[in-house]
Amino acid sequence: MRFGLLGTGHWAAETQGAALAAHPQAELAGIWGRDPAKAEALADRYGTRPYTDVDALIADVDAVAIALPPDIQSGLAERAALAGRHLLLDKPLAFTTEAADRIVTAVEERGLASVVFFTSRFAAPIETFLATAAAAGGWDGGRATAFASIFQPGSPYGASPWRRERGGLWDVGPHTLSVLLPVLGPVAEVTAIDGPRGATHALLRHRSGAVGTLALTLDARPAAMEFAVDFYGEQGSAAVPDAGTTAVKAFTSAVDRLLLSARNGGADPCDVTFGREVVSVLEAADRSRREGRTVTPA
Structure with missing residues (x-):
């Protein structure tokens, strides 16, 4: 599965990027961030492509992993879902139930896989x-x-x-x-x-x-x-x-579960519906x- 990583902060770099780059069944196909210089540096670190246009990255991948503030994540997650992309999101899903509902609707209407990364x-x-x-x-x-x-x-x-x-x-x-x-x-x-x-x-x-x-x-x-x-x-x-694990290993398991959900069509226990409940x-x-x-x- 081709992943686009949205975010360039510490969590994106040290947890999500590290896990995606090393995963045997995932390809880190590109990175976008609000600071193009940071996106370029992080893409260079993981041997992938930096993007200056988030919609271009969404168009080029099968799934997005997002490591951004919740109010920014929620809008981008909805855009990605509307484009038919699977979602691997950070917690909390959004700052409002209304924003969370829009993501849930987009995911359900398109039959997408989703996982919200509650680390434990x-x-x-x-x-x-x-x-x-x-x-x-x-x-x-x-x-x-x-x-x-x-x-x-x-x-x-x-x-x-x-x-x-x-x-x-x-x-x-x-x-x-x-x-x-x-x-x-x-x-x-x-x-x-x-x-x-x-x-x-x-x-x-x-x-x-x-x-x-x-x-x-x-x-x-x-x-x-x-x-x-x-x-x-x-x-x-x-x-x-x-x-009994590290954040990178836990995120690797989250990637595994997203892949399983996308392949089998079943909902993950930590999908966006559960994220919305939280x-x-x-x-x-x-x-x-x-x-x-x-x-x-x-």
Whole structure:
């Protein structure tokens, strides 16, 4: 499958580009970025062609991999899907449910394959755990803490404008929801408040009756950094295991799954429909914290 890579930042260069260039069943056919000089440098690094016209790159490939801010990704993903290209996208899918819906419609109407890269969902130990936990059932709730600290010197993400503006809810929040939702099911109501150091704390009432809690920030004190998810209920408590992999290996698995979905026609568990569900919960939490009330996801 011929892939076009849209984006030239750290994630595009060190994760997506690296995985695509090394994948035995993928061809990194070209790179486009908002800065033509960076696109040229990254294309030279991976021995492929830089593009100055994103639509020209979309026209030349079978699929696009996107590593750009969510509001830019959503528009380009829709354009690529309308052109009949398979989608390998980053999280979150979009900043609004409305934008996510347009992508889902374009993908479904054209029978395209899609994968949204929630990193931990492409690690075998975590996927095995989630399948076992979902089959067991009987969970009363789940707790997720994602305390990152990206604004320290040397962080490749510290200068990201959208992360500074949107915070942990939109950056690490998708990762926690990608693990909670397969076990506890869809969310019926969300109540969220702001906390110290740019944190968002959210309470989720799932349609199953279970309750999920999220604690999220990108500006944790370095000594307080943590990423942990656990479930509790009839089975006692169970912690989600470590991924046991690297981002590049996980993205390689995401490419494998996109290829499988395109070949067999089945939907991936992390397709754009699931990505849209995550966006709807994030959007509800964002609205709840701003308006001081409980919100039902779209």
